[in-house]
Amino acid sequence: MAIDPTATPSATPPATAADLDDDIYVEGADWESVVDAVSDDHITVNMGPQHPSTHGVLRLVLDLDGETVTRLTPIVGYLHTGIEKNTEVRTWVQGTTFVTRMDYLSPFYNEAAFCLATEKLLGVRVPERAEVVRVILLEFNRIASHLVWLATGGMELGSTTVMEFGFREREHILDLFEAQSGLRMNHAYIRPGGLAQDVTDDFLERSAALVDLLAERMRDYEDLLVENPIWHARLKNVGRIDADTCLRLGVTGPVLRAAGVPWDLRKAQPYSGYERYEFDVPTRTEGDSFARFLIRLEEMRQSMHIIRQALEVLPGGPVMVDDKRIAWPSQQSLGADGIGNDPDYIRHIMGESMEALINHFKLVTQGFTVPPGQVYVPVESPRGELGYAVTSIGTNKPYRVHVRAPSFVNLQAADVMARGQGVADVVVVVASLDPVMGDVDR
Amino acid sequence: MPAAIVTVLTFLALVGLAWLFLTRTVLGRGFSVPLRTMLRAPETAQYPEQPRPVQPRFHGRHQLNRYADGLEKCIGCELCAWACPADAIYVQGEDNTPQARYSPGERYAEDYQINYNRCILCGLCIEACPTRALTMTHDFEISADNYDALVWTKDQLLAPVPPGGEDTPHPDREVRRRGLNYYGGLAVTPPTLHGGSFAPATPAPASRAAQVVPEVGDPTHRKGR
Ligand code: SF4
Ligand code: SF4
Numbered sequence: 001m002a003i004d005p006t007a008t009p010s011a012t013p014p015a016t017a018a019d020l021d022d023d024i025y026v027e028g029a030d031w032e033s034v035v036d037a038v039s040d041d042h043i044t045v046n047m048g049p050q051h052p053s054t055h056g057v058l059r060l061v062l063d064l065d066g067e068t069v070t071r072l073t074p075i076v077g078y079l080h081t082g083i084e085k086n087t088e089v090r091t092w093v094q095g096t097t098f099v100t101r102m103d104y105l106s107p108f109y110n111e112a113a114f115c116l117a118t119e120k121l122l123g124v125r126v127p128e129r130a131e132v133v134r135v136i137l138l139e140f141n142r143i144a145s146h147l148v149w150l151a152t153g154g155m156e157l158g159s160t161t162v163m164e165f166g167f168r169e170r171e172h173i174l175d176l177f178e179a180q181s182g183l184r185m186n187h188a189y190i191r192p193g194g195l196a197q198d199v200t201d202d203f204l205e206r207s208a209a210l211v212d213l214l215a216e217r218m219r220d221y222e223d224l225l226v227e228n229p230i231w232h233a234r235l236k237n238v239g240r241i242d243a244d245t246c247l248r249l250g251v252t253g254p255v256l257r258a259a260g261v262p263w264d265l266r267k268a269q270p271y272s273g274y275e276r277y278e279f280d281v282p283t284r285t286e287g288d289s290f291a292r293f294l295i296r297l298e299e300m301r302q303s304m305h306i307i308r309q310a311l312e313v314l315p316g317g318p319v320m321v322d323d324k325r326i327a328w329p330s331q332q333s334l335g336a337d338g339i340g341n342d343p344d345y346i347r348h349i350m351g352e353s354m355e356a357l358i359n360h361f362k363l364v365t366q367g368f369t370v371p372p373g374q375v376y377v378p379v380e381s382p383r384g385e386l387g388y389a390v391t392s393i394g395t396n397k398p399y400r401v402h403v404r405a406p407s408f409v410n411l412q413a414a415d416v417m418a419r420g421q422g423v424a425d426v427v428v429v430v431a432s433l434d435p436v437m438g439d440v441d442r
Numbered sequence: 443m444p445a446a447i448v449t450v451l452t453f454l455a456l457v458g459l460a461w462l463f464l465t466r467t468v469l470g471r472g473f474s475v476p477l478r479t480m481l482r483a484p485e486t487a488q489y490p491e492q493p494r495p496v497q498p499r500f501h502g503r504h505q506l507n508r509y510a511d512g513l514e515k516c517i518g519c520e521l522c523a524w525a526c527p528a529d530a531i532y533v534q535g536e537d538n539t540p541q542a543r544y545s546p547g548e549r550y551a552e553d554y555q556i557n558y559n560r561c562i563l564c565g566l567c568i569e570a571c572p573t574r575a576l577t578m579t580h581d582f583e584i585s586a587d588n589y590d591a592l593v594w595t596k597d598q599l600l601a602p603v604p605p606g607g608e609d610t611p612h613p614d615r616e617v618r619r620r621g622l623n624y625y626g627g628l629a630v631t632p633p634t635l636h637g638g639s640f641a642p643a644t645p646a647p648a649s650r651a652a653q654v655v656p657e658v659g660d661p662t663h664r665k666g667r
Contacts, residue, residue, distance in 0.1 A: 183563065229468065337577045339568065339578050340576065365524045
């Protein structure tokens with residue numbers, strides 16, 4: 001039926017607001033409270049846990065006054081893995097395969113801190129070669145972690161170029177890790193007493209070439225971002241936090257250094273021979289997201305500086321302690337069948353020495369016992385102070401492993417940093433804190 | 443020839459301006475990045491069509507190896523299962539008999555399973571194996587669309603029989619006649635390949651579900667861990 005445009009409207013008059021009040025009643029869920037909240041411009045918005053810019057499964061509850069954040073409540077626990085607890089039912093060596101999965105962007109830091117704590121309880125010092133290789137891998141890992149921060153942070157602000165650049169370079173670092181440990185992430189390569197196996201023959205040249213490549217590519221990030229007006233507009237004066245607040249909240253790492261406190265555990269409480277290397281601890285005073293960006297760029301450069309020095313001094317020798325009661329026994333080699341125990345080692349334990357075979361069995365099935373005691377070993381991870389508080393009661397398993405996770409502690413600063421800022425700045429605030437949810441929830 | 447000189451000077455001035463633009467201005471510095479990137483070799487990997495080789499020590503899926511004569515290297519000692527932090531390995535050892543010998547040792551793995559739902563590919567098992575029966579290959583394309591397919595059984599993990607060898611079991615008499623020193627490193631020539639070329643497509647045996655968790659009181663279930 002054709003509609004006649006000249007026809008008069010039907011007899012029913014248009015509804016007035018008063019009519020709506022009387023006749024239409026919306027009911028159900030929390031609609032009423034939402035309507036009330038809207039009426040005075042205060043609303044509560046749920047962001048995450050499934051949200052592309054909350055760095056994984058982080059849930060933020062935002063109290064908003066119009067566009068302005070009045071309160072930010074982080075809600076964590078969506079990535080709880082129980083790793084801390086699980087280490088209690090595994091041997092000390094098996095523990096390294098678990099802890100490396102907490103902060104999955106800086107796996108070597110977890111391994112190193114856990115192993116340093118175990119070694120402190122055991123009272124052993126790892127051979128020098130192992131120590132220097134650890135430093136090289138740790139610093140490469142710092143660069144890789146900062147690259148992911150740059151990549152994801154850039155992507156959350158809409159810059160996919162930065163995202164591809166970050167992951168492009170990180171890939172080369174992961175290749176180096178894979179060549180040494182067989183795994184791109186979660187390596188379990190650092191073991192109590194040293195390393196799982198020696199580095200490859202081409203490790204020196206390969207690392208040196210990689211540092212050169214990374215140093216060259218740093219120019220890309222600088223040219224693209226340091227003076228970029230959009231980058232400035234999004235980062236400058238966003239998420240400010242001053243040194244005093246940082247210290248009160250226990251915030252560490254680049255966030256603290258961007259607020260002006262030159263606190264770096266590699267300098268303050270050197271471990272793994274960091275006192276032997278010359279490097280700067282960059283600081284800035286603005287304490288905003290842009291300062292944190294500059295700090296991380298400079299830290300990558302300092303890491304390259306450390307790696308270059310470490311490559312110079314890398315000594316020969318074993319990579320595992322001498323003590324056969326502690327040293328993980330296996331000797332691996334490559335064959336046409338892949339990687340496995342070396343035929344020479346097989347001949348030794350299966351054909352020559354019954355004692356060696358018994359020792360192999362004992363270490364694999366029971367592991368070693370660690371003298372009773374409690375230690376706290378902190379290392380400077382890319383996110384701040386990563387500390388392992390490990391308790392042993394003299395058995396072959398840890399009694400308790402507690403981790404002071406920098407992501408978790410730093411996350412509580414998000415509220416302070418976001419208050420008074422716009423909703424869009426929340427993304428910048430969280431990105432500039434660089435939390436890894438695996439580290440937060442453990 | 444003033445015209446040529448003017449051309450050259452104009453060209454130089456343009457190059458100089460471009461250089462100044464690319465190094466001194468905010469916009470130019472930004473644009474210098476894509477220009478540089480265009481001059482570099484692309485780093486994109488065309489993954490499924492052209493797989494990139496993994497590093498030599500790569501921890502791919504496992505393989506149970508054989509000696510050159512076809513005997514299995516695994517002696518059913520369960521060290522791999524003990525070492526595994528994820529409890530992903532199930533080994534059921536059994537005695538070799540004079541008529542049926544599977545491995546040079548006293549025992550062999552009657553059943554051997556790796557549960558890739560649990561495995562974290564850490565490699566502690568291959569470090570634990572005292573006979574290099576267990577190695578990790580370069581094959582990583584093991585994803586599946588159901589949990590069952592990720593429990594790999596012995597027939598899937600076992601390397602193919604090397605040329606000139608024979609499938610197990612062998613009669614004891616035969617093995618003794620060969621007079622090989624299995625652990626001396628003489629017969630330990632790894633006969634198999636890097637993963638990838640060895641793609642077992644054997645369907646899991648129907649009875650597998652029953653094998654995963656041996657029933658309590660089952661006489662064939664020997665005391666494990
Ligand atoms: S690789 Fe690790 S998790 Fe996988 S079966 Fe071996 S020991 Fe277990
Ligand atoms: S694979 Fe190796 S460690 Fe495992 S049961 Fe066989 S021989 Fe023992």
